[in-house]
Amino acid sequence: MIAFATERLVVRRLRPDDLDDFAALCGDPEIVRYMDDGRPLSREQTRAWIDVSLANYRERGWGCFGVTAKPEDRLVGFAGFARPPERPGVVELIYAFAPDRWGRGYATEVAGATVAFGFDRCGLTRIEATVDPAHEASKRVLAKIGMAYEGRKADDDGVFVDHYAIERDRSRP
Secondary structure (H helix, E strand, O other), X not given: OEEXXXXXEEEEEOOHHHHHHHHHHHOOHHHHOOOOOOOOOOHHHHHHHHHHHHHHHHHHOOOXXXXXXXXXXXXXXXXXXXXXXXOOOOOEEEEEEOHHHOOOOHHHHHHHHHHHHHHHOOOOOEEEEEEOOOOHHHHHHHHHOOOEEEEEEEOOOOOEEEEEXXXXXXXXX
């Protein structure tokens, strides 16, 4: 089921048959180096992530989505929202693409559209993002889509991350 589409991308619900493509993305050290603890996920961890996403669609109507490049139906990335367990009530923007898709503007395209989807179709009022301070490309993406830098803070493990946020425009219905 398609969540939304942009000019070049389709953002859709993950499916169990996405396991091979999703595991290739989540298991690539280049892709995950700035995510969580920077360690690639195993196939079983990736399968569990798909299962959590399927439950999130049922419960909330949103979660982590697969991203395909039109007209393909093969995952080239993922995007959506996560709820960090260590920060109850927070909805966090997530996105990543395969390295062969970097430098094409896909991250900015999907991040902006994901935020609009969150506000317009999911009823979210605030969306946050955390970024490894060394990940300059991702910080540029967040600035381009209108997210405001809120500072650098240490997480529970003492690792510093940059925090960004955007709030729903109060003039929107």
